[in-house]
Amino acid sequence: MENKKKNSLDNLSLDVTNVLCSSNLKDVSIDLAELTLDAILKNEALKSIPVVKTLLSIIETTQNISNYLFLKKIVTFLSNVKKVSAKKRKEMINKIDNSGEYKTRVGETLLNLLDKCDSTEKAAYLGTWFAAFLKGKILYGTFLCGAHIIEHVYLPDLKYFIMSDENWLMVEDAYEEIAAGLFYIDFTTAFWDIRDVASGEMNPDDVGDAGAKITPIGMAIRSVFNKYYTPPKYYGDPMLDGLFRRFKAPRK
Numbered sequence: 001m002e003n004k005k006k007n008s009l010d011n012l013s014l015d016v017t018n019v020l021c022s023s024n025l026k027d028v029s030i031d032l033a034e035l036t037l038d039a040i041l042k043n044e045a046l047k048s049i050p051v052v053k054t055l056l057s058i059i060e061t062t063q064n065i066s067n068y069l070f071l072k073k074i075v076t077f078l079s080n081v082k083k084v085s086a087k088k089r090k091e092m093i094n095k096i097d098n099s100g101e102y103k104t105r106v107g108e109t110l111l112n113l114l115d116k117c118d119s120t121e122k123a124a125y126l127g128t129w130f131a132a133f134l135k136g137k138i139l140y141g142t143f144l145c146g147a148h149i150i151e152h153v154y155l156p157d158l159k160y161f162i163m164s165d166e167n168w169l170m171v172e173d174a175y176e177e178i179a180a181g182l183f184y185i186d187f188t189t190a191f192w193d194i195r196d197v198a199s200g201e202m203n204p205d206d207v208g209d210a211g212a213k214i215t216p217i218g219m220a221i222r223s224v225f226n227k228y229y230t231p232p233k234y235y236g237d238p239m240l241d242g243l244f245r246r247f248k249a250p251r252k
Contacts, residue, residue: 017107021090073114080127084134092134121220132224146216156186162225167214167232174212182218
């Protein structure tokens with residue numbers, strides 16, 4: 001029994017990859033508000049998906065509520081990537097898996113991310129964010145950075161950030177955004193003021209405070225989830241270039 005359960009779990013990562021690369025997900029249609037185990041069992045299109053079939057088998061064996069919640073998150077995720085063609089999904093996933101740049105394959109990464117999501121709504125956001133990668137709107141490194149943010153930020157705060165159009169805040173008003181990686185502390189104004197103080201052109205008491213600017217990841221998240229958002233046009237902070245190169249996120 002334990003070996004059967006272990007084998008089923010080991011197959012989940014492969015199942016996710018195979019489903020994303022080959023399955024027609026257009027028939028994966030279910031009202032998320034009515035996403036119950038009974039509704040899934042009655043949906044033949046869902047039951048035929050390998051990863052769903054595997055989880056249903058595990059649920060039947062273990063009767064573990066956490067596996068049912070995980071299943072809901074996977075179904076929700078798949079429903080948000082179904083508009084991307086199987087051909088495009090396969091192309092983008094194989095490109096990453098065959099690149100040698102990442103130790104963890106895409107399917108396993110997605111399972112880990114979904115497992116950490118604390119709600120099906122977060123899984124929906126993750127699906128839309130992954131679809132943006134599949135469509136070529138963002139790089140895979142950007143997807144990973146943004147997925148980490150989506151996973152950790154309190155959902156109402158994430159929704160507020162997405163719908164906001166503020167690209168610059170006072171540091172004291174942006175503690176949570178800075179901690180999440182959505183904003184960064186910008187010392188540009190203070191540096192220029194200090195230069196002017198050093199040259200005798202400014203009184204030290206007049207040096208401006210540092211502000212907080214939206215990060216490239218923050219701009220990407222807003223651009224994907226808020227169709228009315230227009231990213232600001234300003235020069236990037238060179239001090240952050242190394243960090244974003246490390247995650248292969250674009251600087252714009």
